[in-house]
Amino acid sequence: MDGLLTPRESAKFIAENSRDVFIDDGGVRRVAELLLAKATGPELRIGGWKEIHELNPRGADEAAVNWVFLIDTLNFSFWSESDEHKCLVGFGGKTYSGYWSLCAAVNRALEEGIPITSASYYATVTLDEVRHILRSETDVPMPLIEERHRILNETGKILLEKFGGSFLNCVQKSDKSAQKLLHLVVENFPSYRDVTQFEGKRISFYKRAQILVADTWSVLEGKGDGCFKDISSITMFADYRLPQVLVYLGALKYSDELLEKLRKEMLFYGNRQEVEIRGCSVWCVELIRDCLLELIEKKGEETTGEINSILLDYYLWDYARDHREDMKGVPFHRTRCIYY
Numbered sequence: 481m482d483g484l485l486t487p488r489e490s491a492k493f494i495a496e497n498s499r500d501v502f503i504d505d506g507g508v509r510r511v512a513e514l515l516l517a518k519a520t521g522p523e524l525r526i527g528g529w530k531e532i533h534e535l536n537p538r539g540a541d542e543a544a545v546n547w548v549f550l551i552d553t554l555n556f557s558f559w560s561e562s563d564e565h566k567c568l569v570g571f572g573g574k575t576y577s578g579y580w581s582l583c584a585a586v587n588r589a590l591e592e593g594i595p596i597t598s599a600s601y602y603a604t605v606t607l608d609e610v611r612h613i614l615r616s617e618t619d620v621p622m623p624l625i626e627e628r629h630r631i632l633n634e635t636g637k638i639l640l641e642k643f644g645g646s647f648l649n650c651v652q653k654s655d656k657s658a659q660k661l662l663h664l665v666v667e668n669f670p671s672y673r674d675v676t677q678f679e680g681k682r683i684s685f686y687k688r689a690q691i692l693v694a695d696t697w698s699v700l701e702g703k704g705d706g707c708f709k710d711i712s713s714i715t716m717f718a719d720y721r722l723p724q725v726l727v728y729l730g731a732l733k734y735s736d737e738l739l740e741k742l743r744k745e746m747l748f749y750g751n752r753q754e755v756e757i758r759g760c761s762v763w764c765v766e767l768i769r770d771c772l773l774e775l776i777e778k779k780g781e782e783t784t785g786e787i788n789s790i791l792l793d794y795y796l797w798d799y800a801r802d803h804r805e806d807m808k809g810v811p812f813h814r815t816r817c818i819y820y
């Protein structure tokens with residue numbers, strides 16, 4: 481098989497060869513128009529990452545960067561078999577589920593004096609300690625706890641050996657290039673290598689590596705070491721929530737067979753239909769961004785900063801969280817893996 485396609489090349493190639501997932505141009509335009517109304521608001525700007533989400537760090541220092549690295553190293557597979565029966569974490573008087581249950585568990589550990597964001601700690605943390613740190617209020621533990629433990633040890637050891645134990649050193653080696661940081665991460669940390677094959681080509685999604693770059697940009701507020709000149713080259717993150725919301729909003733369509741299959745069974749990582757869902761979602765958001773930028777241009781809107789796929793992704797992901805009930809009729813694809 482020839483060379484590895486970039487995430488953007490992969491998404492375009494998949495969208496052009498997809499059999500069960502389709503991008504709907506009318507739907508793309510409608511989502512762009514929905515976002516246009518938000519283009520000058522607080523959501524579609526880098527500050528939203530801290531202002532909207534109380535569990536995210538307030539600071540922009542080395543500790544905040546290492547918090548982001550730990551979170552995104554474990555940022556995968558939170559979905560549960562039944563929505564009524566899932567992992568829940570209590571913190572600061574509130575209860576969190578899904579991705580936020582991870583953030584709540586990490587913040588709870590820090591408050592308990594456990595230095596969970598320090599590589600010297602998680603490089604040798606034991607499975608029992610990880611079970612305690614990620615403990616749920618229900619009898620449903622966070623999924624893939626053993627994998628999370630293995631990845632913590634592996635990642636902590638590499639961060640100590642190659643980057644002096646701090647992800648900030650890795651960021652500083654990237655010379656303010658998002659692409660260089662993306663490649664430093666996937667070259668050095670195996671659990672971030674979200675690559676597979678489709679129609680004989682080697683393709684990449686790099687979902688956790690891309691969201692790590694995006695969250696690093698956000699936590700550093702796009703300044704100093706986080707002033708990535710090529711941040712707009714990062715695509716949307718191919719998880720299991722964005723496809724669901726894109727179908728719900730009409731920008732993406734599934735074949736009847738695929739809809740039927742999603743209701744009945746899991747999809748395996750690298751399965752053709754799973755790759756089509758992820759790839760078409762990424763390409764769909766690229767088209768939405770292009771359409772939105774055209775609308776902003778036509779309207780002569782003044783936006784508070786450059787609108788990129790990261791900000792669209794964050795907005796759509798939050799939208800999916802806020803509309804969980806409305807979206808019940810649209811199945812999300814259930815894949816158990818460490819990549820998203």
Ligand SMILES: Nc1nc2c(c(CN[C@H]3C=C[C@H](O)[C@@H]3O)cn2[C@@H]2O[C@H](COP(=O)(O)O)[C@@H](O)[C@H]2O)c(=O)[nH]1
Binds near residue numbers: 558820
């Ligand atoms: N496409 C995309 N996928 C994202 C995120 C996030 C959270 N990140 C940002 C959001 C707020 C903060 O600002 C963070 O920066 C988590 N996920 C994925 O979703 C899944 C968890 O979903 P649920 O089971 O419903 O909690 C899982 O695959 C997780 O990896 C995102 O932003 N975009």
